[in-house]
Structure formats: C-alpha cells, structure tokens
Amino acid sequence: MDAPILRYLLPIGPDSPTVGRWTRTHDYDVWTDCRAADAPPLTLWEARENGVLRIPDDETVMHVVKGGTPHHVAQLFGYWRACDSDLVWFRIARADFVRYAIVLGGTPEAYVNDAILWICPSCATSLGRRDFATGPHGIEKFWRGEAESVTAFNSDRAHRTCPSCGHEHPPAYRFRRAGLDEAAPAVAW
Amino acid sequence: MFAQIEIKDPIEKIAEDWDLLADAIMPHFSTFRAVGHNIFGLRRRLISAMAIDDPKKGNISHYVELGPRGIEEGEHQPWTLRVTTAGTPHRVLHNFGYWHINDKDELYLPIGAAERKAGYFCIVQGRPTGKETDSFAWYCEKCLTLLFDFVVETGQTGLAGFWKGEQEAVRRYNGDAMLRTCPECAHINPRGYCWNKAKDTPEEAEARLYW
Numbered sequence: 054m055d056a057p058i059l060r061y062l063l064p065i066g067p068d069s070p071t072v073g074r075w076t077r078t079h080d081y082d083v084w085t086d087c088r089a090a091d092a093p094p095l096t097l098w099e100a101r102e103n104g105v106l107r108i109p110d111d112e113t114v115m116h117v118v119k120g121g122t123p124h125h126v127a128q129l130f131g132y133w134r135a136c137d138s139d140l141v142w143f144r145i146a147r148a149d150f151v152r153y154a155i156v157l158g159g160t161p162e163a164y165v166n167d168a169i170l171w172i173c174p175s176c177a178t179s180l181g182r183r184d185f186a187t188g189p190h191g192i193e194k195f196w197r198g199e200a201e202s203v204t205a206f207n208s209d210r211a212h213r214t215c216p217s218c219g220h221e222h223p224p225a226y227r228f229r230r231a232g233l234d235e236a237a238p239a240v241a242w
Numbered sequence: 243m244f245a246q247i248e249i250k251d252p253i254e255k256i257a258e259d260w261d262l263l264a265d266a267i268m269p270h271f272s273t274f275r276a277v278g279h280n281i282f283g284l285r286r287r288l289i290s291a292m293a294i295d296d297p298k299k300g301n302i303s304h305y306v307e308l309g310p311r312g313i314e315e316g317e318h319q320p321w322t323l324r325v326t327t328a329g330t331p332h333r334v335l336h337n338f339g340y341w342h343i344n345d346k347d348e349l350y351l352p353i354g355a356a357e358r359k360a361g362y363f364c365i366v367q368g369r370p371t372g373k374e375t376d377s378f379a380w381y382c383e384k385c386l387t388l389l390f391d392f393v394v395e396t397g398q399t400g401l402a403g404f405w406k407g408e409q410e411a412v413r414r415y416n417g418d419a420m421l422r423t424c425p426e427c428a429h430i431n432p433r434g435y436c437w438n439k440a441k442d443t444p445e446e447a448e449a450r451l452y453w
Contacts, residue, residue, distance in 0.1 A: 059309045061325040079328045080347040080368040104249040115262040119278055139279040145353055159279035159368040177247040242243045
C-alpha cells in the first residue's frame with residue numbers, strides 16, 4: 054500500500070520542477086509558474102453579461118473567479134473556461150520574476166460540470182460551447198475534452214467565423230503546461 | 243484582442259473586492275472568512291527565509307504534522323505553496339495549542355514583500371459541507387497517545403461553530419487534569435490554547451510560550 058501523502062510542496066521559482074505543471078491534491082488542482090518580468094503577461098479575463106472584464110496585471114493580485122464564470126488567461130490557454138469550482142488566481146511581480154498560481158477547487162462535490170467556450174472578440178456572440186460532465190474529482194474528463202475541443206474548433210474556419218459579424222476568431226490552443234507535446238500557437242491570444 | 247467587447251468601467255465599480263490582497267479588502271480576512279467554495283485567512287507579515295513574524299505571537303513559520311512515521315516538522319518558506327492534506331493532524335507552534343484535524347486540504351502561500359515592506363501570508367482551505375468536520379485534538383507529547391478529540395460538524399455550523407467549538411474544546415481539555423494525563427505513560431501534558439491570543443487565560447498564555 055502506498056504511504057499517504059501528507060503535504061505537497063510547490064516552490065514557485067525559476068528552477069522549481071513543479072512550475073508550469075498541475076498538481077492534484079485531495080481538494081485542489083494547483084498550477085504554478087514563474088516567468089521573467091519582461092515576458093508577456095498572463096492576463097486573466099472574465100466574461101460578464103455586458104462584455105469581458107480584464108483583471109489588472111497589478112504587482113500583487115489575489116482574485117477569486119466564482120464557479121461558473123467563463124474566464125480566459127491570455128498567453129496560457131486559447132479558450133474560455135467555465136468550471137463549477139471556484140478558482141483563485143495569484144499574480145505576484147517582484148524584481149526579475151512574475152509568479153503565478155491557479156488554485157482550483159475547495160469543495161470537490163461542487164465540481165459537477167466543466168466547459169469550454171469561445172466568444173467572438175468583435176461582438177461577443179457565442180461561437181460554441183462544449184460541456185463535460187466531470188463529476189467530483191473528475192477533472193481528467195475536462196483535460197481529455199480540452200484536446201478534442203481545441204482540435205474541433207481549429208479544424209474548420211467556419212467554426213471560428215462569427216455568424217453575427219463575420220469576424221474570424223484566431224485558432225484555439227491548449228493550456229500551455231510543462232510537458233505539453235504541442236507547438237506554440239502562432240497567435241497566443 | 244478584446245478591445246471591442248471589453249468593459250470600460252473601472253474594475254472597482256464592477257467588483258469592489260476583485261483583489262483580496264488590496265489594502266481596503268484584506269482586513270476583512272484577518273481572522274478567517276468564507277467566500278464561495280473556500281475559507282480565506284490573509285495577513286500582512288514580515289516574511290523571510292528565517293521567519294514569518296506575527297507581531298502578537300512571534301515567529302509562526304514552524305509547522306508540525308502527525309503522520310504514520312510520527313511527528314514531522316518544517317518551516318514555511320517564502321514563495322513555496324504548501325498544501326496540508328485533509329485528515330492530517332497539524333499545528334503551528336505558539337499559534338494554536340491543539341492539533342487541528344479537518345476534512346479539507348489547507349493551502350499556505352507566504353508572499354515576499356516588495357522592497358522592505360511586510361509581505362503576505364495567505365491561507366486557503368476548502369469550505370466544509372454536509373457532514374464534514376473540524377476537530378481539536380491533543381496527543382501525549384511524550385508518546386503520541388491520543389488524549390482528547392473534540393469534533394465539530396463544521397459542514398453544518400460554519401466558521402461560527404468552529405470558533406465556538408475551539409473554545410469549548412480548550413476549556414474542557416484544560417479543565418480536566420485527567421484528560422491531560424496520558425493513560426499510557428502517565429505524562430502530564432501542557433494546557434491547550436485558542437488561536438486568538440485575546441482568549442488566553444494566564445495559564446494558557448504560559449502554555450502558548452511553551453508549545
């Protein structure tokens with residue numbers, strides 16, 4: 054029998070082996086990263102009824118994305134995600150580095166559904182949504198669905214063309230995590 | 243990318259509490275406060291590789307956990323996100339005088355300061371629901387025999403029940419010398435004390451200095 058894991062230690066530094074990766078604990082999925090201060094910022098956005106809200110790239114930020122709120126992080130993943138779990142976003146800029154963390158979860162039983170969607174950047178019309186009935190602790194279903202959803206969105210220009218205004222959405226891309234065997238997107242929106 | 247659909251209003255007008263570490267917001271989390279799926283405790287602290295300095299309690303960087311191999315100890319480090327998993331008895335020396343055992347993970351992130359100012363010590367823990375509990379336990383400091391375990395169904399009572407239960411557990415444990423006397427090795431253990439120093443009796447304040 055495996056020994057129980059009592060703790061997880063995730064140093065958020067440039068040489069840490071856990072940066073850029075997701076770590077699964079009992080109640081949380083945690084992602085951390087540490088980037089050079091002059092690298093393009095990872096900017097968090099939330100979709101609201103009347104448009105999209107940019108969360109400022111301030112020096113020290115701790116922001117809660119409430120469960121069900123579509124959100125997107127520029128340069129990190131090329132879609133909007135609406136998951137049932139709350140998400141805590143950390144952005145801390147100090148000297149030569151900007152440290153980031155995403156803490157997803159807290160109440161696993163609330164995590165029933167996860168979703169990927171796209172929004173026309175010109176007129177905010179929905180360009181499609183895929184829901185994943187994950188169930189508590191079922192986040193692997195989301196990650197499997199992520200790959201399929203991105204591939205499907207990118208497979209046909211018609212999927213990316215807004216039916217309302219004709220704007221063509223740039224291609225989607227998967228969450229840029231460490232170990233992802235996939236070329237960087239041409240446009241990391 | 244989103245210039246045409248971006249909400250132009252100042253963010254404070256849309257979400258006043260958008261940044262929990264903002265000077266005007268953080269004091270609301272100086273004890274603990276539930277928001278959505280989590281409970282947050284946020285404090286300004288002088289943070290270094292050597293210490294996390296609490297102005298009232300001193301250095302609170304040293305944590306202790308109880309696992310299958312016995313007691314394991316360590317120090318919180320700046321920029322290291324640490325998660326104590328659900329069910330692990332844990333305590334912080336001089337900070338609370340009992341072993342806390344809860345059904346939810348606890349996450350800690352000490353954030354170093356910009357320049358020579360105080361940094362931030364952030365605690366995030368899952369919000370208990372249903373029949374989930376927090377318990378306040380004491381183990382013999384000599385042989386680790388369980389002496390007393392006071393359980394609160396915080397999934398039903400919320401934080402109010404946690405604080406009420408904490409005080410009741412400490413009072414009961416301290417009020418009965420038999421509870422503090424190990425049935426295995428007969429060692430008489432020190433008193434417990436609450437997280438909030440203002441609740442200390444003189445004897446509990448003495449115990450806080452000790453363990």
